[in-house]
Amino acid sequence: MQIEHLIIGAPAAGVVALLYAFITSGWIGRQEPGTPRMKAIGDQIARGAMAFLAAEYKVLGIFVVIVAAGLAALYGATESGSPLVGVSFVVGALCSGLAGYFGMRVATQANVRTAAAARTGLAPALRVAFRGGAVMGMSVVGLALVGFGALFFVLMNQFGVTNVDTAQVDFNKIISILAGFSMGASSIALFARVGGGIYTKAADVGADLVGKVEAGIPEDHFLNPATIADNVGDNVGDVAGMGADLFESYIGSILGAMILGAVALNGWFEAALIPLGIAAAGVVVSVLMTYTVRTKEGGNPQVALDIGAFGAAAIMLPISYAIINFALGSSGGSITLQGGKQVGTVDLMAAIVAGLAAGVAIGLITGYYCSKGKRPVNSIVEQSRTGPATNIIAGIGVGFESTALPILGIAAAIFVADHYAGLYGVALAALGMLSTTGIQLAVDAYGPISDNAGGIAEMSSLPPQVRERTDNLDAVGNTTAAIGKGFAIASAALAALSLFAAYRGLALGGKQLILTEPKVLIGLLLGGMLPFLFSSMAMKAVGDAAMDMITEVRRQFREIPVLREALTLVAKAEEEDRPLTPEEDEKVQAAGKKTEVERCVAISTQASIRRMMMPGFLALASPVVVGFWSAEALGGLLAGTLVSGVMLAIFMSNTGGAWDNAKKQVEDQKKDYNPEVNTGKGSDRHKAAVIGDTVGDPFKDTAGPSLNILIKLMTIVAVVIAPLIAG
Amino acid sequence: MQIEHLIIGAPAAGVVALLYAFITSGWIGRQEPGTPRMKAIGDQIARGAMAFLAAEYKVLGIFVVIVAAGLAALYGATESGSPLVGVSFVVGALCSGLAGYFGMRVATQANVRTAAAARTGLAPALRVAFRGGAVMGMSVVGLALVGFGALFFVLMNQFGVTNVDTAQVDFNKIISILAGFSMGASSIALFARVGGGIYTKAADVGADLVGKVEAGIPEDHFLNPATIADNVGDNVGDVAGMGADLFESYIGSILGAMILGAVALNGWFEAALIPLGIAAAGVVVSVLMTYTVRTKEGGNPQVALDIGAFGAAAIMLPISYAIINFALGSSGGSITLQGGKQVGTVDLMAAIVAGLAAGVAIGLITGYYCSKGKRPVNSIVEQSRTGPATNIIAGIGVGFESTALPILGIAAAIFVADHYAGLYGVALAALGMLSTTGIQLAVDAYGPISDNAGGIAEMSSLPPQVRERTDNLDAVGNTTAAIGKGFAIASAALAALSLFAAYRGLALGGKQLILTEPKVLIGLLLGGMLPFLFSSMAMKAVGDAAMDMITEVRRQFREIPVLREALTLVAKAEEEDRPLTPEEDEKVQAAGKKTEVERCVAISTQASIRRMMMPGFLALASPVVVGFWSAEALGGLLAGTLVSGVMLAIFMSNTGGAWDNAKKQVEDQKKDYNPEVNTGKGSDRHKAAVIGDTVGDPFKDTAGPSLNILIKLMTIVAVVIAPLIAG
Secondary structure, three states: OOHHHHHOHHHHHHHHHHHHHHHHHHHHHHOOOOOHHHHHHHHHHHHHHHHHHHHHHHHHHHHHHHHHHHHHHHHHOOOOOOOHHHHHHHHHHHHHHHHHHHHHHHHHHHHHHHHHHOOOOHHHHHHHHHHHHHHHHHHHHHHHHHHHHHHHHHHHHHHOOOEOOOOOHHHHHHHHHHHHHHHHHHHHHHHHHHHHHHHHHHHHHHHHHHHHHHHOOOOOOOOOHHHHHHHHHHHHHHHHHHHHHHHHHHHHHHHHHHHHHHHHHOEHHHHHHHHHHHHHHHHHHHHHHHOOOOOOOOOOHHHHHHHHHHHHHHHHHHHHHHHHHHHHHOOOOEEEOOOOOEEEHHHHHHHHHHHHHHHHHHHHHHHHHHOOOOHHHHHHHHHHHHOHHHHHHHHHHHHHHOOHHHHHHHHHHHHHHHHHHHHHHHHHHHHHHHOOHHHHHHHHHHHHHHHHHHHHHHHOOOOHHHHHHHHHHHHOOHHHHHHHHHHHHHHHHHHHHHHHHHHHHHHHOOOOOEOOOHHHHHHHHHHHHHHHHHHHHHHHHHHHHHHHHHHHHHHHHHHOHHHHHHHHHHHHHHHOOOOOOHHHHHHHHHHHOOOOHHHHHHHHHHHHHHHHHHHHHHHHHHHHHHHHHOHHHHHHHHHHHHHHHHHHHHHHHHHHHHHHHHHHHHHHOOOEOOOOOOEOOOOHHHHHHHHHHHHHHHHHHHHHHHHHHHHHHHHHHHHHHHHHHOO | OOHHHHHOHHHHHHHHHHHHHHHHHHHHHHOOOOOHHHHHHHHHHHHHHHHHHHHHHHHHHHHHHHHHHHHHHHHHOOOOOOOHHHHHHHHHHHHHHHHHHHHHHHHHHHHHHHHHHOOOOHHHHHHHHHHHHHHHHHHHHHHHHHHHHHHHHHHHHHHOOOEOOOOOHHHHHHHHHHHHHHHHHHHHHHHHHHHHHHHHHHHHHHHHHHHHHHHOOOOOOOOOHHHHHHHHHHHHHHHHHHHHHHHHHHHHHHHHHHHHHHHHHOEHHHHHHHHHHHHHHHHHHHHHHHOOOOOOOOOOHHHHHHHHHHHHHHHHHHHHHHHHHHHHHOOOOEEEOOOOOEEEHHHHHHHHHHHHHHHHHHHHHHHHHHOOOOHHHHHHHHHHHHOHHHHHHHHHHHHHHOOHHHHHHHHHHHHHHHHHHHHHHHHHHHHHHHOOHHHHHHHHHHHHHHHHHHHHHHHOOOOHHHHHHHHHHHHOOHHHHHHHHHHHHHHHHHHHHHHHHHHHHHHHOOOOOEOOOHHHHHHHHHHHHHHHHHHHHHHHHHHHHHHHHHHHHHHHHHHOHHHHHHHHHHHHHHHOOOOOOHHHHHHHHHHHOOOOHHHHHHHHHHHHHHHHHHHHHHHHHHHHHHHHHOHHHHHHHHHHHHHHHHHHHHHHHHHHHHHHHHHHHHHHOOOEOOOOOOEOOOOHHHHHHHHHHHHHHHHHHHHHHHHHHHHHHHHHHHHHHHHHHOO
16 A cells, blocks of 8 residues: 555544534534523523624634735745645635634533533533533544645645655745645634633623622623623633634644654655654544543543543554554655664654653643642732732742743753654654644533533522532543643644744755844844733733723613613612512513623624734734844744743743632632631632732733744744745 | 053053042041931941841852852863963952942941931932942942953963964963953842842831731831831842942943954954943043032932933943044954954944944833833723722733833844944943943932932931922932933843853854754753743742741830830820820830841841842853753753843833832822722722732842843853863
């Protein structure tokens, strides 16, 4: 069997994943959506989420068309590039967008059905929530493999080249076309993460301020149109945003391994076989392992999730070995690195294992810094006793400190991967972490689905044991999610490094990037500054978008008479600490149908999309502007952004996570307002912890996660424009 | 006249500066120290400051001896280095330490005498305060030129070489010995800044918490031993810390220009003539310009300070031109850069002007981001309306944003300097900003002296117009101080860059630092992380040291009976809102003499010195450990630390400054507790702004200013060990 035919396995595995997603989403649709009230709330969330996607995709559609036309025009005019770059950019953006659409559609069906299933027991609720997440995971990897795999085949036919000569124009053309796909996916990811992050935090703040503080109705009440937006925001940020994020990580690491592999292995198909083969196998393993995720009533869902995610990773090791061994067969069982060193299958596997080990270690460290009861969170809880200022200082201190060990982990992974297999090893180390993205993302997306289910149970006044079950679901999976975060950070750094090396080769050819060159240093400083500027825009956007949301909710409360009346009833009952009478409840239910959720969602969407323009523009334009001035400066820019971007990303995510759990830890403690103890819900210590948590929101949900994408998007833009600025 | 003889001008100018400092400090000592009460308070502060210095220097003495012995041993064992490195390290540390001692001794005399002079009028008060600062400034530049200049002469005699051959062992030896001096000064600077920063903020927090909150006595009351420590802290951090900081910047930029100049000009004396000549002229100009700083009663002290500082800088431009022109004379009026380009006096001047322009621009930008009434501070004031969380988010957003323009300024300076005069130009750009350090530092140190004078006036119950005058003095000089800050940041970055380039040449010889090499990338990531880890240690140290201080103050309040009694009297009078009766006052005065200030100061000193060990160790050990692993990785480490260190330094200083002035702006507003307006002292908005200000304290006074030193200390350590790790 020829290697060319084996590659077809990648899109084929993608089709398997999509079939799984299709069948599973049908199964979810057939589950019981619960009481009419639950159904109404679920519908509102689903409608809101779709309204967001519709508005977002309209704007992104225009953006994609303009950029694609620009790329096609620029590339059509030069000999070194192909106008196909524009097409592949569109296909990449489209695949990523579709994956977000499918995933969010099913997640917004699964949330209410998880709540409904939780009325029966823990096991059926876990099944619905996890399968909902699995649809997201499989949509992402399925569309990635189908899109990218198909593009690769078209390219090979178009150019008819299988051997690699890095001096050939065709080599640069093929890489820039493949990179176009990745750039499309990364652009969508950046906008989805930034926009989603702004959205969810703006809705959160807006809902709380107008509903709870001004109108005096309880948190999460369905009369408040921003409450729905808040729940929509969870889906928008944590499901669609994360899906697009992992889609671009997945493609980025495959691409990095392919470009460096093409040089190392001296053949396109051989180079593609390793990343695409491992990815394809990873998809099949992920699909099979989803069936192991089940629990008995009274069982521990944590064990079920761990078996699924870690089992898949373990199974992938021997499979990866076999694939690499096969791929090296055509070059005599070993490849020759740039320095002349011969490396074999075991060396390449060492690189993959180094990446995996670093990812797991970083995940555990991240978990440690953000977990209740551990030293870092304990120190924040302790310092919260003397007020918000010490809470903030302690949190920032913890966050700064938390960058140290993950960076050592990344450095160790680079060292080992390079030692065994050079820069190609670094690319493989990134790839190894992402081979089981399918099931990893299923576990990640399961979290917000369970969270939403809990909210729906609360809003629908279901019996307390239902909420207990959804809380139980929500509480586990944290370890797996933390490791997912570790994978995201480590793989972003490693994938960016390998793409960075690819950029150097494409843009500078035989010339090296010399660190003491003033242009490189200028680029380095400017690049180091960009993540700070980007984060400042994201944080400012949250504040501004929240103001827009507040204005709209106030307007609805003022201008819709039945709503105003219902609000008064609820606030009164709340004040008198009694449930609504059946008569009142009927009125309130009727008024709930009058809230203009779509309008509220649309306004918040517009605000968040408007506010995501500038950071997005910064990410896309900076490498282009700097690159057309000097290819060396662009090299420095990428390195600078990588360094300060990774630091800020770790800092912001961990600080936010630690503040969040410090607040929860104070809430867990028994109320005691004695000044010596001063703890529990409502205490001054709690108030201080709540302030830290609020500061942490835009840290961990808006700016932090966007920085990983910023780093890679800038690098991929550089790779795409490299042929244009070379020489 | 031979060039060798001209160089003697540098130590000679240093002697002039020291003579000025000696005469002026005598003059200050002869001024009227005011009422017995003022004198007592002034004595307490002076005793406290000396107690701190004594404790600090004891510890630093041990440290200096150990490191010097280590350097001498390491270097004695190799052919490429000289054990003289250890000696020059000691001399550098000693000169920096002496400058700190002189400056602080006089500053703690000048504060009380400024308050006394302010009873007569503004003009005499300005004279005392400014001359107090000038002693600090002239001690710093005087000792720097005498020490460094003398060392240079000894070296030239010792080795008998005047021509430079970079391949010669002698070249590396001379550089590492000169760098040893700079390393000594930088080590003292780091400890002085970190220790001083921890000290001043710990005393601040401790004094407030125990005195104001627990005992109920007014802020800054002399019965509180931590209040004196607080005032001591201002001297320790803002006078001694800043002096040591500028001492090491001054030497660092001279050294950078000498090393790169030795290569460019191919002669040690020619290379030394430019930086030492400019520095010597700058000292003489600074001394002369101090006599122009005077104001009439009712005049604006701002104008006087501006004339002094800007006038000196303007006069230095033609003088620098003449010196450079003369130095280039021996090589035919131009020098040949590495690429083969010929550059003349005008090109070198262009580089100097680029540095000056960038420094001024960055200073103005820094001023803009931290000033009352400007957009950034206004936005924090606006966001404080909704509480501490939005105050913090807005402040961090402003701080992140504030990195952008200064980095563009630094990038532009590098671009211009490199364009006209290559890397040597970058070194000259750093040098140009620091030629008038003498008068610049006089203006900087004048601030805390006026501030202290205000505190003494308050504590001694002087008439309100006295406090008004000292406030008037304190309020001006902000622009000059902001520009000083701009100079500090820009010159740190540029000097670090030129030393970085020197390191590359020494450690790698003909080999280049290639940015895509995995070892360089590992270094880059680790280096990027160090400023975060360092800042986390500094911030945690403030918290811990404050706790030690609190414990000690509580003990004194509990265990000294007359003090306990006096505290009750004051607290009672305070509660009844009446002055003390003469009888009570007598008791309180007597009790004030019983406070164990030295003990309190010593304990806080020990705590801050203990806590500064780890960050100091981190800064010194990291380059050594990484360098002995790989010289390439150390190159990456320096670049990474430079990038993230500069960003964090700008971010932390500006965020802290903006929060500080946002609080002051709220306090300036008329009290209005109406929820719609919610402003003025005591309002919820004010409480939120106070929290931001407290968070900003360790940002702007502990971690932020130390980062500039961290960057340069690590680079200079790398230069010192370069001959040992080369090859």
